Amino acid sequence: MEKYKRVKLLLIIFLGIYSVATTSASPWLPMEGYNPGSYCLSWRLAIETNNVRAWRTVPIQCMRYVEVYMLAGQYDRDVQLIVEQIRVYLREIVLPGDGMDAWIFDVDDTCFSNVFYYRLKRYGCDPYDPTGFRTWAMKGESPAIQPVLELFNELIETGFKVILVTGRDEETLGQATQENLHNQGFTGYERLIMRTPENKKHSATIYKTTIRKQVMEEGYRIWGNVGDQWSDLQGEYSGNRTFKLPNPMYFVP
Numbered sequence: 649m650e651k652y653k654r655v656k657l658l659l660i661i662f663l664g665i666y667s668v669a670t671t672s673a674s675p676w677l678p679m680e681g682y683n684p685g686s687y688c689l690s691w692r693l694a695i696e697t698n699n700v701r702a703w704r705t706v707p708i709q710c711m712r713y714v715e716v717y718m719l720a721g722q723y724d725r726d727v728q729l730i731v732e733q734i735r736v737y738l739r740e741i742v743l744p745g746d747g748m749d750a751w752i753f754d755v756d757d758t759c760f761s762n763v764f765y766y767r768l769k770r771y772g773c774d775p776y777d778p779t780g781f782r783t784w785a786m787k788g789e790s791p792a793i794q795p796v797l798e799l800f801n802e803l804i805e806t807g808f809k810v811i812l813v814t815g816r817d818e819e820t821l822g823q824a825t826q827e828n829l830h831n832q833g834f835t836g837y838e839r840l841i842m843r844t845p846e847n848k849k850h851s852a853t854i855y856k857t858t859i860r861k862q863v864m865e866e867g868y869r870i871w872g873n874v875g876d877q878w879s880d881l882q883g884e885y886s887g888n889r890t891f892k893l894p895n896p897m898y899f900v901p
Contacts, residue, residue: 684710688714689713692710692717695896696894696896702901705772705773705775706772706773706896708773711773714771714896715767715771718896719763723894724795726894727796727894730891730892730893731795731796731798731799734874737872737889738802738803743807743808747809748868749807749869749871750808750838750863751803751808751809751872751873752812752860752870752872752874752887753812754813754877754880755812755813755814755816756815756816757793758796758875759796759797759800759832760790760792760793760828761790761791762784762790763897765780765784765790766897766898768780771896772896782820785824785828786821786824788824788827788828788831789828790832791832793893796874796893800837801836804837808871809838810836811841811863812834812839813856813859813860813880814841814843815842815852815900816842816843817843817848819845821842822842825842826840851901852901853882854883856883857882857883857885860883864885870885870886871888872890872891873889874893875890875893876893876894877892877899877900880892
């Protein structure tokens with residue numbers, strides 16, 4: 649965690665220096681009435697509300713906007729606010745105490761962050777690179793998203809059965825994912841569900857809907873579902889409440 653904070657601080661300092669050094673040619677300056685900064689804010693709002701769908705890459709003029717959003721504090725504040733709203737909802741729940749109360753979490757950019765990988769991919773301006781991401785994921789170095797980790801532990805202490813559902817491939821990334829979660833403090837969850845050959849070709853929405861259906865058929869009540877992609881939350885059996893975390897770097901259908 650300390651290493652993550654140091655690297656993040658250095659990146660923020662670099663962004664400030666770079667901004668000053670490139671002011672005269674900055675793509676953020678309005679040109680003939682056009683302001684890329686305003687456009688990128690509107691673009692991010694549109695993707696987070698799922699009004700822009702199936703987008704492949706971040707618009708190139710929005711690279712620095714996404715970089716600043718992810719690293720300069722606004723992303724952290726947005727996640728913290730969402731977690732606080734989840735806590736408000738939790739105070740309304742009275743658990744029956746039969747051990748069948750479940751909470752679903754996605755893993756990538758929900759439990760831990762891949763922002764340092766996407767920094768190498770120009771924060772999503774480059775097309776998705778499955779080989780490159782697999783290489784990154786096998787290192788197991790993704791840092792925890794701290795507010796989510798705190799929520800995760802609170803849920804377990806309260807009596808929820810936390811179930812992690814990820815689109816990662818179990819055969820190639822199973823061990824690395826488990827170790828990454830453990831090393832970042834995600835312990836005590838009920839189970840980690842990953843893709844297998846049987847569902848490898850399914851879309852994320854179909855795959856995760858099928859998993860949630862199976863969980864509910866086992867008798868679990870899904871009180872909440874947290875993810876950074878709409879495909880984590882859409883479809884049937886999504887749970888009593890869904891909560892989407894921000895992610896302007898990529899889209900998973």
